[in-house]
Amino acid sequence: MVGQNHHSNSLNGNGNRVTLKFLAKQLDLSPTTISVVISDSPLAATIAEKTKKRIWEAVRKFNYRPNVFARYLHGKRTYCVAVLVPDIGDEFSSSLISGIEKRLAQQGYFYFVVSHRGAPELIEKSPDTLLDRGVEGMIFINTPLGRVLPVPVVAVSDITEAPDVSSIVIDNARAARLALKHLRALGHRKIAFFRGPDGNGDTEDRWESVKSAAAELRVQIDPKLTRGLGKYPECNDTTMADLGYHAAKELLKASRDFTALVAFNDGSAIGAIRAFRDAGLKVPKDISVIGFDDIDQAAFNVPRLTTIRQPLTRMGELAASTLIKRIEHPEEKSAEILVEPMLVVRESTCALAASQTAARNSRLRKTTKR
Amino acid sequence: MVGQNHHSNSLNGNGNRVTLKFLAKQLDLSPTTISVVISDSPLAATIAEKTKKRIWEAVRKFNYRPNVFARYLHGKRTYCVAVLVPDIGDEFSSSLISGIEKRLAQQGYFYFVVSHRGAPELIEKSPDTLLDRGVEGMIFINTPLGRVLPVPVVAVSDITEAPDVSSIVIDNARAARLALKHLRALGHRKIAFFRGPDGNGDTEDRWESVKSAAAELRVQIDPKLTRGLGKYPECNDTTMADLGYHAAKELLKASRDFTALVAFNDGSAIGAIRAFRDAGLKVPKDISVIGFDDIDQAAFNVPRLTTIRQPLTRMGELAASTLIKRIEHPEEKSAEILVEPMLVVRESTCALAASQTAARNSRLRKTTKR
DNA sequence: TTGAAAGCGCTACCAA
DNA sequence: TTGGTAGCGCTTTCAA
Numbered sequence: 001m002v003g004q005n006h007h008s009n010s011l012n013g014n015g016n017r018v019t020l021k022f023l024a025k026q027l028d029l030s031p032t033t034i035s036v037v038i039s040d041s042p043l044a045a046t047i048a049e050k051t052k053k054r055i056w057e058a059v060r061k062f063n064y065r066p067n068v069f070a071r072y073l074h075g076k077r078t079y080c081v082a083v084l085v086p087d088i089g090d091e092f093s094s095s096l097i098s099g100i101e102k103r104l105a106q107q108g109y110f111y112f113v114v115s116h117r118g119a120p121e122l123i124e125k126s127p128d129t130l131l132d133r134g135v136e137g138m139i140f141i142n143t144p145l146g147r148v149l150p151v152p153v154v155a156v157s158d159i160t161e162a163p164d165v166s167s168i169v170i171d172n173a174r175a176a177r178l179a180l181k182h183l184r185a186l187g188h189r190k191i192a193f194f195r196g197p198d199g200n201g202d203t204e205d206r207w208e209s210v211k212s213a214a215a216e217l218r219v220q221i222d223p224k225l226t227r228g229l230g231k232y233p234e235c236n237d238t239t240m241a242d243l244g245y246h247a248a249k250e251l252l253k254a255s256r257d258f259t260a261l262v263a264f265n266d267g268s269a270i271g272a273i274r275a276f277r278d279a280g281l282k283v284p285k286d287i288s289v290i291g292f293d294d295i296d297q298a299a300f301n302v303p304r305l306t307t308i309r310q311p312l313t314r315m316g317e318l319a320a321s322t323l324i325k326r327i328e329h330p331e332e333k334s335a336e337i338l339v340e341p342m343l344v345v346r347e348s349t350c351a352l353a354a355s356q357t358a359a360r361n362s363r364l365r366k367t368t369k370r
Numbered sequence: 371m372v373g374q375n376h377h378s379n380s381l382n383g384n385g386n387r388v389t390l391k392f393l394a395k396q397l398d399l400s401p402t403t404i405s406v407v408i409s410d411s412p413l414a415a416t417i418a419e420k421t422k423k424r425i426w427e428a429v430r431k432f433n434y435r436p437n438v439f440a441r442y443l444h445g446k447r448t449y450c451v452a453v454l455v456p457d458i459g460d461e462f463s464s465s466l467i468s469g470i471e472k473r474l475a476q477q478g479y480f481y482f483v484v485s486h487r488g489a490p491e492l493i494e495k496s497p498d499t500l501l502d503r504g505v506e507g508m509i510f511i512n513t514p515l516g517r518v519l520p521v522p523v524v525a526v527s528d529i530t531e532a533p534d535v536s537s538i539v540i541d542n543a544r545a546a547r548l549a550l551k552h553l554r555a556l557g558h559r560k561i562a563f564f565r566g567p568d569g570n571g572d573t574e575d576r577w578e579s580v581k582s583a584a585a586e587l588r589v590q591i592d593p594k595l596t597r598g599l600g601k602y603p604e605c606n607d608t609t610m611a612d613l614g615y616h617a618a619k620e621l622l623k624a625s626r627d628f629t630a631l632v633a634f635n636d637g638s639a640i641g642a643i644r645a646f647r648d649a650g651l652k653v654p655k656d657i658s659v660i661g662f663d664d665i666d667q668a669a670f671n672v673p674r675l676t677t678i679r680q681p682l683t684r685m686g687e688l689a690a691s692t693l694i695k696r697i698e699h700p701e702e703k704s705a706e707i708l709v710e711p712m713l714v715v716r717e718s719t720c721a722l723a724a725s726q727t728a729a730r731n732s733r734l735r736k737t738t739k740r
Numbered sequence: 741t742t743g744a745a746a747g748c749g750c751t752a753c754c755a756a
Numbered sequence: 757t758t759g760g761t762a763g764c765g766c767t768t769t770c771a772a
Contacts, residue, residue: 019748019749019750020749020750020751029758029759030758030759030760031750031751032752032758032759032760033758033759035749035752036751036752039750039751041752043752046758047757047758048757048758051757051758065498066749066750067443067502067749067750068503068504069442069504069749069750070443070748070749070750070764071749071750072439072750073443073750073751073765073766074751074752074764080503087468088458088464088467088468088471089464089465090464091461094458094459094464095459097458098457098458098459101458101483101485105484105485110484110503111483112480112481112482113471113481113483114471115468115471115475122475128435129480132438133450133480134438239666241666242670270667270670274670274672277672296611297609297611297640299611300612300615300641301671302643302644302671302672389765389766390765391765391766399742399743400743401743401765401767402742402768403741403743405765405766405768406767406768409766411768413768416741416742417742418742436765437766439764439765440764440765440766440767441766441767442766443748443749443764443766443767444747444748444768
């Protein structure tokens, strides 16, 4: 029958489960004494060294492992948290989770991950199931949280600002300014934009930031030159590169009167570059492209991607340590943690030199005819 | 105090935990009756419809949620498994996990993931900790399993063939033949090779397969033209692209007398392409490059990557469903499951035309002088 | 058709 | 310095 041997305890030679009671009998001590020693409770100090040694020896000998569930029953800590994410597979999430996992492991925590692919029903129900399973806290990555949870919550790139949620967010205002200033300094004025997918936690903030930065630097945002990247949850069925690829194609169909693109992230930037090349356009010569995130592949792309770096792994670590801090010190207040972006100049952007303009225009004309 | 409110049950209006006992009192029934109904045990059939209805209503009204840990204590199923992987962040693992998670979620399973970054001690200890936490099975991705576990195990791209482990592996013999045949058909004879990192579960098998395929198709494997990609766990500190990048640079330093590269996977192929371009070489004109896997970014790379596809997401799904099958039907035997690879021709390989050879040679000479 | 009682393995309290 | 006892919340006989 299924479920028969799901008890974790080892068996001793006689096929008996090795429990506290069993150990107690072997050692001729009471279960209490052993429990105290093994769980290293304050009382352990009062137990004779010799007894302790005997106990530990028996533990090793019989390979005793305390039953975790029996412990949980007493409301003890589970050292278990959960990570909710739209899709575990994309570059953004996986870098983040990589950082989360690293810190969590260091501190001896386990974690469940549920990737909901944007399904509202999963997003709604998962927290309860996770709570049932004893998680002591949750990290929401790009996932809307509809209600107050009885455990600490840290949000990364989140949508809704539920009260009492610590959130880790990139300073989008600064990020946008960095991107636009760079392009502006290179002489670009006709700039196209990708707006993120509706429902993505960074989309609104980033877009507003881009708009302010544009206003500040006096670059026009032409609706003809801006494209959205779909919306959740549908956009989850594909990759960011694919979204960027198609958005770029549409862009080209509508207009070729731009010299640079500010993508929503590196994935969409890479897709866009692919589309531009397919249209016979050179990046950066004809069109400069800048992304956000600095995912691993950005540095190996052809051309190497200029981007606004978000330290994703570090953000993951930060999310995890913030969560742990809140779990272990519930009295401390939560706060928003701003992460500083950084401009990484590589090869996908270049100056719009006057000399290049003629060649570029001819190429544009040529390709337009196709 | 920490750990006070980690019980999952909801509270009722008076701050009491909603337990079976509580419900029983409300309904003036015994806990037994309620338990039987709620856990839908065979006995439930003998309970009056009306009683059942009353019970379910109360469950809803008080938002009763059975305490999972109390249940586990009785050796009931946990519907929880574990996934062990070197690094959750790379393209290979994350696609795989994406598939695993999808199938698992469909079947109502939760999972822990532990990414051990190749640390032998973690690999050694994790299974026990996971067992303690009640996992009913484990999936090992590219992770050596040193011993027999008391729960079903499925290995993907595994190293050691422990007995009674179901493994999902790509048909490397076929994959290698596909790759070499393709190159051979394009006229390539001087071919360079990347051998995978030592310790990677596919390295040996793939390499042996490459050697046989080479022998079969009469292409020489020149030691000067083959490069390893480091070894575990060190190679885990970086990306496959980076590994490929450096291997390609070394390769060029040693010899330029090759017209094609069979990389170990797409990541290393992409890195190699980057290195070739940096050396002024064109892909595929000067050097054709073929990868393995067909990761998401392969299709957006410049040039689009020709590769031997492993259906990673499907392999993940397969791993999960195999594991579940073995959990739920322990009597069935485990077996190795071979997955068929497929050649995907894109832009990174091309024919070694006689006409190109002259131009190519001159380019090679030029770049060699640098 | 329902209920009482005995645990699952552990911890906590109080007594010795 | 140690042990007895009473649960944690649930399931599972067995009895009513």
